[in-house]
Amino acid sequence: MNDSAAVNGSDTTAPWEAAVALAAAGCSENNGSCLAYSADVPPLPFPVNPWDIMLCISGTVIACENAIVVAIIFYTPSLRTPMFVLIGSLATADLLAGAGLILNFVFQHVVSSETASLITVGFLVASFAASIGSLLAITVDRYFSLYNALTYFSDRTLRYVHAMLVVTWGASLGLGLLPVLGWNCLGEPLDCSIVRPLTRGNLTVLAASFFAIFALMLSLYCRICKIVCRHAHQIALQQHFFGATHYVATKRGVSTLAIVLGTFGASWLPFATYCLVGQREYPAVYTYATLLPATYNSMINPIIYAYRNTEIQRSLYVLLCSCFRPDRTYRSSVSKRVLADVRADSDPVIQ
Structure with missing residues (x-):
């Protein structure tokens, strides 16, 4: 989000720091996306902010990966179970997020407009919110599939999954529409957050929602881990062999949970934390340095949830x-x- 971060335009800023900050903010006298800048800053050595290029490349990879997953699930009749419905929702959300990153680059460097920037930011908020919400729905589904294994494959489960998806996408759409409907800082620049044109209050709500979802996922994965360990122990007792088999099964389940939750936390926690503590006066490079790893989560999701699955393979x-x-x-x-x-x-x- 190149015009998203506020820039410190004080004269005490080093020239190279000011140049990086202005490049990250995508400042332009024509569209007024920069809040303040120093006249002594030398011209930038490159026409396009490299952070924006990396975000655009990341969005392209994300869109391509998830488009394949969506096509496979859509054109394969056997992939209509609740699990694949949720994976399809996750892939669709990540596909839209990747497309949003590409559109953000185009609207900032080809068709520069405050209105287009506002719509793009709302689109990205809704897409990433749907991605995180789909991850929570997958976690809830995995928990119930292990907790109620005997009744999992039923029409009731499919209706429950559809209800979760309606809530997830409805809430995500609502969060994305908030800045478009008026909760933005275009009229009051001093109220901007590190992600312009989102206000500090809007970004705080988004960060708090993420931490709530992350805490819920952590709690559910701890319960899933206990169920996996208990099932492995029961299987080992039934086979009258408690040792290597139990250890391998338990280690496999726990390591999978660690990969899933660790990847999600490592990708989003830095940006969510910086959303709470960062100020608009901070250099925009900090926003980019935490936002870029967050996009990698949408790049890794297809590998964890789709391409590792035997039926999708x-x-x-x-x-x-x-x-x-x-x-x-x-x-x-x-x-x-x-x-x-x-x-x-x-x-x-x-x-």
Whole structure:
């Protein structure tokens, strides 16, 4: 969000620090996106802020990765279970977030406009909020699938999943519309946060919502970890072999949970924390340095939740075979063999 951060324009700022800050803010006399700047600052050695380029590249990778996941789930009839519905929601949200990062770059450096910037920021807020909300929904679904394993595969579960998605996307859309409907600092620059044109109050609400979701996910994953350990212990007792089997199963489940939650926390915690403690006068490079890792979470999500899944791997294989071998007879025979070979051999925590 290149015009998002406020810039300290005091004369005590070193020239190179002021240049980096002005580049990160995307200041321009034409669109008035810079709050203040010093006339003694030398011209920038590059026309485009490199942080914006990295965000645009990140958005492109995110969009491509998640577009493949969405296409696979949409065109594969067997992937209609609650688990894949939630994975599809996550991939859709991350796909929109990647597209939003690309649009943000275009609107800031090609079609510069305050209105376009406001709409883009609202679009990004809604997309990332939907991504985090979908991660919470997946966590809740995983907990209930392990806690109520006997009744999980039922129509009631699918209705419950649809209800969670309606709440998730409804809340995300509401958060994204807040700045567009008037909760922004375009009229009062002094009320801007580190992410312009969001106000400090708006950004505080978003950060507080993230910490609440993260705490809930942490609590659910702790309970999932206990269930996984208990199930592994019961399986080991039934097999009359308590030792290496129990240790491997428990270690696999715990390590998977650590990867899932650790990746999410490492990506978003720095930016969420800086949203609470940062001020608009701080150099914009701090905002970029914490925002860029947050976008990596949407880049890693398809790998953790989709590409590691055996059924999606087989569906991707069928899709690639149909692209390179368009013969219908061949495609049909491959699809039948793959569907007949599908079995639940992926990590139960991810599935």
